[in-house]
Amino acid sequence: MVIGDFMIDRYFQGDVHRISPEAPVPIFLKQDEYFVLGGASNVVSNLASAGQNVVAVSVIGRDATGDTLIAMLEDLGCNTSGVIRDIGRKTITKTRILAKNHQQLLRIDEESTERISTEDEKEIIRFVQREMARADLLILSDYAKGVLTPSVCQEAIKTAKEYDVPVFIDIKDAEIEKYAGATLLKPNRKELETAAGAPLKTKADLRGAAHSLCDICGADYVLTTLGSEGMLLIGNGIEKQINSSRREVYDVSGAGDTVISYLAACYANRMDITTSAMIANCAAGIKVTKMGTAPVSIHEVSREWCGEQSSKDLYGRTSKVLSLSELTGSLKHRPTETVVFTNGCFDILHLGHIGYLRQAASFGDILVVGVNSDASVKRLKKESRPINNEHDRTELLAALEFVDYVVLFDEDTPMELIRQIRPDVLVKGGDYTKEEVVGADLVAGDGGRVEIVPYLENHSTTDIIRKIERGDHGGDAGS
Missing domain, CATH: 3.40.50.620 (HUPs)
Structure with a gap:
C-alpha cells in the first residue's frame, strides 16, 4: 500500500531555432508531448515494475490531469480505489519544456499544497483501516504537498502495527514527530540535516544524526541516501555504508523513489534489510542512467544483481514464470x-x-x-x-x-x-x-x-x- 502525494510529469519536447521579436526569449517549437508518473505515483510505477501488486491511496483533483493519472496507474495494474478525487484541489502537475539533448528550458508547476481537508483525512483513514489486513508492507511517500498530514501518518502507522505490517517512509517534513513508530525512515542528506537542525559535514555527523533520528521516531532503521556517496544504513545494531556503483549519471530525478520501491519490494519478499538496501542501491544506479522519472524493471535489476546468466529473478524465482x-x-x-x-x-x-x-x-x-x-x-x-x-x-x-x-x-x-x-x-x-x-x-x-x-x-x-x-x-x- 502506498500513501502519499501523487503527481504527474508532463513533458513538452521540441526545438529552439530563434529568439522572439517581441521579447528577448527563445521561441520553442513544440514537437511532442507525453506524461510520466511522478512523486508518490512514481513509487507505484517502480513497484509495479518490480513485480509487486499495489494499492494507491491519495487525494488528487477532479480534473482532466487527474483522469490521466488514474488511467496511467490502472494501466500498471494498480488498485486505485483508495485515491480520492477532490473538486477543491488541483492534481499536481509539473510541465517541463525540453529542447534538444533533453536540455530543460522551463518548468511550470500546477499544484495544491495545503493540507487535505478533515473529511479527506477521515476517508483515507477509513480506507487504510479497512484494507490494511491485505497489505504486506506500507509505504508513506511524502513530498510535503498536503496528503500526509500528522493525523494520516499516525493513524496509518498505528493501523499497520495492529496488523504487523512494516512501514517504510520517504520523509520530507521537518515535523518528524508525525513519522514516529515507523519501521524505516529514508531521508536524503538534506532531509537528515533538516531533522538534525544542523549541517552534517563528516561521516561521523551523518551517523550521529541517523542514530538520533532513529531514537526520536522510535524507528528500527534509518537509510540515508547520499547521492554519489551511496547510502548509509543505521539501526538494530547495523551500521553499513553502501557505496554507489560507478555509472555515467544522466538524470537523478526519481532515484529516491526507486530506492524506497526496491527496498520495500525486497523486504516484503522476505529479504533481510541489508540485502534489501544493497539491491535498492543497485536499482538506483540503473535509474540515474535514464532520463526523467523512468521506472526500473525487475529484469534490469535481476540481470545486474543476479548476473546475466542466472535462471532466477531477484526474488529467487524462475525469471520467466510471472504473475x-x-x-x-x-x-x-x-x-x-x-x-x-x-x-x-x-x-x-x-x-x-x-x-x-x-x-x-x-x-x-x-x-x-x-x-x-x-x-x-x-x-x-x-x-x-x-x-x-x-x-x-x-x-x-x-x-x-x-x-x-x-x-x-x-x-x-x-x-x-x-x-x-x-x-x-x-x-x-x-x-x-x-x-x-x-x-x-x-x-x-x-x-x-x-x-x-x-x-x-x-x-x-x-x-x-x-x-x-x-x-x-x-x-x-x-x-
Whole structure:
C-alpha cells in the first residue's frame, strides 16, 4: 500500500531555432508531448515494475490531469480505489519544456499544497483501516504537498502495527514527530540535516544524526541516501555504508523513489534489510542512467544483481514464470516487440508440445504461454488430472529457450489473460477455425492476427497416459 502525494510529469519536447521579436526569449517549437508518473505515483510505477501488486491511496483533483493519472496507474495494474478525487484541489502537475539533448528550458508547476481537508483525512483513514489486513508492507511517500498530514501518518502507522505490517517512509517534513513508530525512515542528506537542525559535514555527523533520528521516531532503521556517496544504513545494531556503483549519471530525478520501491519490494519478499538496501542501491544506479522519472524493471535489476546468466529473478524465482501483473509490467518495457500468446494445460510435456511452441515462437519476438492452474485442469479434464502440478508444468515450459514468459490462469479460458496482455499474435493448435479461438475477436480488433498450428499426429498427453495404463512402453522388454 502506498500513501502519499501523487503527481504527474508532463513533458513538452521540441526545438529552439530563434529568439522572439517581441521579447528577448527563445521561441520553442513544440514537437511532442507525453506524461510520466511522478512523486508518490512514481513509487507505484517502480513497484509495479518490480513485480509487486499495489494499492494507491491519495487525494488528487477532479480534473482532466487527474483522469490521466488514474488511467496511467490502472494501466500498471494498480488498485486505485483508495485515491480520492477532490473538486477543491488541483492534481499536481509539473510541465517541463525540453529542447534538444533533453536540455530543460522551463518548468511550470500546477499544484495544491495545503493540507487535505478533515473529511479527506477521515476517508483515507477509513480506507487504510479497512484494507490494511491485505497489505504486506506500507509505504508513506511524502513530498510535503498536503496528503500526509500528522493525523494520516499516525493513524496509518498505528493501523499497520495492529496488523504487523512494516512501514517504510520517504520523509520530507521537518515535523518528524508525525513519522514516529515507523519501521524505516529514508531521508536524503538534506532531509537528515533538516531533522538534525544542523549541517552534517563528516561521516561521523551523518551517523550521529541517523542514530538520533532513529531514537526520536522510535524507528528500527534509518537509510540515508547520499547521492554519489551511496547510502548509509543505521539501526538494530547495523551500521553499513553502501557505496554507489560507478555509472555515467544522466538524470537523478526519481532515484529516491526507486530506492524506497526496491527496498520495500525486497523486504516484503522476505529479504533481510541489508540485502534489501544493497539491491535498492543497485536499482538506483540503473535509474540515474535514464532520463526523467523512468521506472526500473525487475529484469534490469535481476540481470545486474543476479548476473546475466542466472535462471532466477531477484526474488529467487524462475525469471520467466510471472504473475499477470508482473507480466504486463514487463511487457510495457518492450513496446516495440511483437507479442505472441498461446495457452494450454501442458500436463505431460512431449514432442508435440515442443514443435507447436517452437512454431508459435516463430510468429513474433516474445512468446507468452498461459498455463491452466491445477484447479482449472481438474474442471476441464477430470479429478485424476493434472498428472504434474502447476509448479512443475510452468517450470518445464520456462526451461525451453524459445519460451519467454509463462503465466498461470485459474479460469476455464484464457480470455482475461488475452484482455490484459493484448498480444499481437494469438496461436492455437488443433482442429479450430480462427473464428472459434477464444479471444480472436479482441486480437483482430487490435489489429493483430490468429494463427492455427496443427498438432503432431499420435502425440498427446491422453495417448501417453493410456500407454502407461496399458503397460505399453513403446520399446523392448528390457528398455
